[in-house]
Amino acid sequence: MKAATHPAQRPRDAKLLVVDATGRLEHAPRSRLADCLDPGDLLVANDAATLPASLHGVHGRSGEAIEVRLAGRRSLAVDAVHQFTAIVFGGGDHRTRTEDRPSPPALRAGDALTLGPLHATVLHILDHPRLIALRFDGTADAIWAGIARHGRPIQYAHVPEPLALWDVWTQVAAPPVAFEPPSAGFVLDWALLTALKQRGVGFSTLTHAAGISSTGDPALDARLPFDEPYHLPASTVRVIEGTRANSGRIVALGTTVTRALEHAASASTGLRAGEGVADQRIGPQTQLRIVDAIISGTHEPGTSHYELLRAFAGDAVLRRAAEALERHGYRTHEFGDSVLIERGIAAPCDGCETHALAAEPA
Secondary structure (H helix, E strand, C coil): CEECCCCCCCCCCCEEEEECCCCCEEEEEHHHHHHHCCCCCEEEEECCEECCCEEEEEECCCCCEEEEEEEECCCCCCCCCCEEEEEEECCCCCCCCHHHCCCCCCCCCCCEEEECCEEEEEEEECCCCCEEEEEECCCHHHHHHHHHHHCECCCCCCCCCCCCHHHHCCCCCCCEEECCCCHHHHHCCHHHHHHHHHHCCEEEEEEECCCCCCCCCHHHHCCCCCCEEEEECHHHHHHHHHHHHCCCCEEEECHHHHHHHHHHEECCCEECCEEEEECCCCCCCCCCCCCCEEEEECCCCCCHHHHHHCCCCCHHHHHHHHHHHHHCCCEECCCCCEEEEECCCCCCCCCCEECCCCCCCC
């Protein structure tokens, strides 16, 4: 698949591939997303705003240039910004492919890092020479100010122009806790929300600290996704319970929403509101308890996001979907096109690809 190279969240020609519960594939303009949901369904979105989590600076002991990409913390609390998990690169920027970025100077516990106005200390090396726990000096207010003033959105080489912060905030962005954008939510705008309401589809939100999507290192990528804190409001739990009581489907807008809802669900207590840290892996062996369908970007096989999609559809269905995405010119990555995948209930039929929702894309 080709990468989307322009930071447009809602391009007019955006495509949507619908994979139904039997494995049938249908193509639609993404602008008709509401028509692909059923009255009584509930769409749940992640309302996290994206931090400018890329911080350039200097490694104190060597004097060499580095880039620190903040990648995790244990809490969403506004004052819990002293300690982070982070990925460290050597000099350079997003114009070099992540996998081609140089390694940082050898890092050791106690090393000082100067990141613009921010000063930090390496607390631990986390079983990989580029993965660290760091602690920022100063008050929470000073740290927030330094991140806001000096940080840039984490960015990859497929988008050449520097991203502005508003490029990576969804239309429902609220607390700034995500390290990369919950980009499935780029589909949202007032027109879609109005169309959902007119169709009788509910809408609700949760907050999940979406993590990084790539480290450029196969060993580190295999550890993704890292643990990610979330907050599930009691109001969202009530709406979910009401939707399910009325036989409606729960549709997750993105992998982060899926991960939060499934972590908050328990076989003994049901869906639990409040704070949590999603530390589980979702994949083909996962028995989904809450989410019936997912709207996501077009993810390439081998990524952690693609692995999560295997909980919704079998490998044969996802393989045919990937072939259809390639054949019909769908764009991948955060500003790309979208898929809607219903949780499978039957073995897929052979070759059942249709264009009932729209003419075949050129």
